[in-house]
Amino acid sequence: MGILGGETEPSDSTTASADRIPGVTNGTLSNASALVEANRNAVTTDGAILHVNESSAEMDIDARLAVGAGFSTYSLSASGTIGDGQYTTIDQWSNETTQFVRTSADEETNYRVLDGPEKRLTSLSEIYGFLSTGEFEVTNQTTDDGLIVLTADNASNADTSTPAPERFDGRLVVDESGQIHSLSVTLTRGGEQVSHNYTLAQAGVERVPKPAWTANVPPGATVQAQLSVDVKNGSYLALTHTGGDVVPGATTVRVESNGTTDTVSLDSSLTAGDTRYLYVDASSAELQVSTDRPEQGLISPVTSPVSVRVATDGDAVLHSSSIGWESESASVSATDSSGGSTRSGDTTA
Numbered sequence: 001m002g003i004l005g006g007e008t009e010p011s012d013s014t015t016a017s018a019d020r021i022p023g024v025t026n027g028t029l030s031n032a033s034a035l036v037e038a039n040r041n042a043v044t045t046d047g048a049i050l051h052v053n054e055s056s057a058e059m060d061i062d063a064r065l066a067v068g069a070g071f072s073t074y075s076l077s078a079s080g081t082i083g084d085g086q087y088t089t090i091d092q093w094s095n096e097t098t099q100f101v102r103t104s105a106d107e108e109t110n111y112r113v114l115d116g117p118e119k120r121l122t123s124l125s126e127i128y129g130f131l132s133t134g135e136f137e138v139t140n141q142t143t144d145d146g147l148i149v150l151t152a153d154n155a156s157n158a159d160t161s162t163p164a165p166e167r168f169d170g171r172l173v174v175d176e177s178g179q180i181h182s183l184s185v186t187l188t189r190g191g192e193q194v195s196h197n198y199t200l201a202q203a204g205v206e207r208v209p210k211p212a213w214t215a216n217v218p219p220g221a222t223v224q225a226q227l228s229v230d231v232k233n234g235s236y237l238a239l240t241h242t243g244g245d246v247v248p249g250a251t252t253v254r255v256e257s258n259g260t261t262d263t264v265s266l267d268s269s270l271t272a273g274d275t276r277y278l279y280v281d282a283s284s285a286e287l288q289v290s291t292d293r294p295e296q297g298l299i300s301p302v303t304s305p306v307s308v309r310v311a312t313d314g315d316a317v318l319h320s321s322s323i324g325w326e327s328e329s330a331s332v333s334a335t336d337s338s339g340g341s342t343r344s345g346d347t348t349a
Helices: 032-046 122-133 212-216
Strands: 048-055 059-067 074-082 086-094 098-105 108-115 137-142 148-152 167-174 180-189 192-203 225-232 236-244 252-257 260-265 275-281 287-290 306-311 317-323 342-346
Touching: 032 048, 032 122, 048 122, 098 212, 108 317, 122 167, 122 180, 122 192, 225 306, 225 317, 236 306, 252 275, 252 287, 260 287
Parallel strands: 225 342
Antiparallel strands: 048 059, 048 192, 059 074, 074 086, 086 098, 098 108, 137 148, 148 167, 167 180, 180 192, 225 236, 236 275, 252 260, 252 306, 275 287, 306 317
């Protein structure tokens, strides 16, 4: 089994049979699920280093994944643009008990420490969508190290849940065990082009070393709390602790609204079920926090949109969201990095 770093060693076998590949029948990839599962088993059992790129009108992401044998350790380093074109990076490392996460966007870096190992491997699951869409067939070509090549220049009509692409080109290189060595797909659907490239850079990784950046994780990053933010009467905010760890009293809340940014510290710690009300004092124009609902005549109403960021004393972000609304009963448009909920339109005084 290899160590983190080198490239895949070529196989001596040149007699690989396509009929032995999981999911391939009579020279056709007929069961994408079986191949995806075989590939996942190979990656998580022996370990691997993978490079993935996905590009579309909404994103352009490059990622490097390293998986230790037995899924004992895992790392992800990804960067690129998503949605509004903002450049974002995410780094993640986990062992059998803990996940460390670092995200950076708009010159702001956040850290989180989560209980439990990473078990999703989303990038491996995404392959299924491409493999099940294309009509992959075995070619007469094999690679120099005996790997089997399948290509697709048409989309399958088997999946009726989504429209078939107008154009589909794919090339898959796989070994007899079902481990995917490379997959490249370009498709056009609804006039939009999407490309996906997956490469096995190394097969066989014993453990993934803990990266140096984890030493910069600030105090408070281990706090696991679910927080929600509501807009009340289109005038002030309600921050509610819906579950998880106690939020320390030194935690700060930053609110961007009315063209200004202000920060306030919580008056005391928060436990599940607690709510704090955030409002702008009409006389001082300063952000205030209270355990009681503010009186309408004493506040300066917040205006849409509003951004809320909750961070511990060590600047570990517990919640970050943006809320927009048209009126007191309008719907919300929000992003929440904490896993909590964000709502607007509550007209209860």
